[in-house]
Amino acid sequence: MWISTTEAVARLADIHLLGENQAKRVLRAGLAGAPHRAGSANFYDAEQFEKLLARPRCAQQTLDRWQPFIARVGRQRPIDLDAPWEEQAVVMAPAWHLPLLTAFRIDARKPVPFVATLGAWAVFTADLVGLDRADLRLEPPGKWAAEFTDTWLPIGNGPVWTLWGAPVTTPLRADPLSANYQAEAADERRRRKMASVGHLRSLTRE
Numbered sequence: 305m306w307i308s309t310t311e312a313v314a315r316l317a318d319i320h321l322l323g324e325n326q327a328k329r330v331l332r333a334g335l336a337g338a339p340h341r342a343g344s345a346n347f348y349d350a351e352q353f354e355k356l357l358a359r360p361r362c363a364q365q366t367l368d369r370w371q372p373f374i375a376r377v378g379r380q381r382p383i384d385l386d387a388p389w390e391e392q393a394v395v396m397a398p399a400w401h402l403p404l405l406t407a408f409r410i411d412a413r414k415p416v417p418f419v420a421t422l423g424a425w426a427v428f429t430a431d432l433v434g435l436d437r438a439d440l441r442l443e444p445p446g447k448w449a450a451e452f453t454d455t456w457l458p459i460g461n462g463p464v465w466t467l468w469g470a471p472v473t474t475p476l477r478a479d480p481l482s483a484n485y486q487a488e489a490a491d492e493r494r495r496r497k498m499a500s501v502g503h504l505r506s507l508t509r510e
Contacts, residue, residue, distance in 0.1 A: 306347035306349065308345060309328070313327040320357075320424065331348065335385075336349075337352035359425060360454075371469040372416065373410065373416050373418045373432050374421060374459050374467075375464070377420050377421065377427065383420075392428050396418075400440055401438045402435070402465075410435065410467070416432040417432070424459065426455055431443045
């Protein structure tokens with residue numbers, strides 16, 4: 305069976321609370337498998353898509369043990385997930401401009417596990433071994449990376465990066481596989497709406 309792009313985007317929005325553009329980036333990246341072209345529309349294998357939705361949240365003990373540097377793959381980083389690790393690292397390493405305190409934390413702990421996410425799903429891992437001004441020095445990951453394979457990470461919406469274990473002000477993302485998911489998702493939608501209203505009000509004051 306096949307699922308259309310429109311249906312897939314709606315499911316991603318409903319279950320993982322992704323915006324339309326972010327959901328389409330997840331699909332274009334191939335996380336739900338290669339698209340099947342029919343006329344002017346793309347369709348995705350429904351079984352592959354369901355497997356993506358069924359990927360579990362990364363275990364809390366894994367996050368607490370490794371305390372990774374978690375980075376969002378932004379639109380300005382056109383990463384090819386089928387490319388060799390070295391080519392992906394070239395895309396992920398430049399231009400992070402981290403605060404001095406974060407740089408100190410990384411330097412004190414290096415190598416730090418580095419996990420890049422797309423739509424919260426882990427898509428790239430590396431050992432963060434240092435900084436060159438605003439750029440990250442990345443090396444192939446150690447055995448720890450296997451614990452992040454085929455999982456998603458509960459970083460809050462908004463931050464471009466998160467150093468796990470460091471103080472944060474954004475709440476964790478709702479877990480679609482949790483028994484309390486509906487309540488958690490409703491709370492997250494409320495927080496997003498309030499943040500959007502607050503941002504709009506701040507713009508009108510300028």
